[in-house]
Amino acid sequence: MMKGAEPVGGKHLDLLIGGASPTRFVPITSLRPADSPRLDGEDVEHIQMLADVETRLPPILVHRATMRVIDGMHRLRAAQLRGDECIEVQFFDGSAQEAFVLGVKANISHGRPLPLSDRIRAAERIMASHPTWSDRVIAAAAGLSARSVANLRRRLAGDLDEVGEVQARTGRDGRVRPVDSAEGRLRAADFIEKHPDASLRVIARSVGLSAATVRDVRQRVERGESPVPSSRIKRQGAANGGAGRGGGPATEPDLIGIEALVHGLKADPSLRLTDSGRRLLRWVLTKVLSPQEWQEVSDGLPPHAAYVLSDVARRCATEWQRVADDLEQRTRKMA
Structure with missing residues (x-):
């Protein structure tokens, strides 16, 4: 039968x-x-x-x-x-x-x-x-x-x-693979940072990726690049309808992109191996905020403080926009 x-x-x-x-x-x-x-x-x-x-x-x-x-x-x-x-x-x-x-x-x-x-x-x-x-x-x-x-x-x-x-x-071979490997790539980058001598197979088993993908992540980290290819981040942003860039509140695909960019900065030797670079990284890490973190700390917010905090958030957003404009002008001058 x-x-x-x-x-x-x-x-x-x-x-x-x-x-x-x-x-x-x-x-x-x-x-x-x-x-x-x-x-x-x-x-x-x-x-x-x-x-x-x-x-x-x-x-x-x-x-x-x-x-x-x-x-x-x-x-x-x-x-x-x-x-x-x-x-x-x-x-x-x-x-x-x-x-x-x-x-x-x-x-x-x-x-x-x-x-x-x-x-x-x-x-x-x-x-x-x-x-x-x-x-x-x-x-x-x-x-x-x-x-x-x-x-x-x-x-x-x-x-x-x-x-x-x-x-x-x-898949057809019976193997289970993540739908979107961006999160897995970020886990792999963290694992590599904590266990730089681990083999590709060990990392792959730990984070649920193929050895070939882990190899690519390791090479990207060594080159000081983001562990997530920029093309994937762009596709996620497009699928999200441009949210987080003037198109409404950021959602999970954008968060993956932000984390990937921060990982790329942390892996950049010109930053992590110099005093000024490490100081910049510490500053950036204290300023980056994800909606998930906000949800975790906002539950106990009293109503009277919401007005003040909303004003602080808008002012911070304005300052970040100025930082972005300044950096874009610098890159255009260097080009």
């Missing part, structure tokens, strides 16, 4: 569908219609063609717990059309969600192919039921490209957030 214990992703999915499990004949009346990914229903002409085939048709795939057809509705209808009382089936013992994925995978790999619209709808459904699957795993199951799945995930991000924030996803 087919087993449903292993995750239905990548090679596991192929093994579940292609396994040489025993088959048996069951009464047609005991079966329920498929939870089919086909939006246009069954093809009458295809059913008639199968009914006219004299050779033995492959067994259909059935979810044992519900007796619902996973793959083979056209073969089932053809058997009914011929007047058969029983049909050969292969049982699957996994969950209903896994059964749907198997049905999608089977429908794109043989017989009458799924139209693009059906594959997109199937990918949406798989994405909702398996939010921790990577784009490549979902793409393999739905017959789409990984890029198409990634674009679809971004388009559906608001709806998918309702099921909870996903921190990591499982």
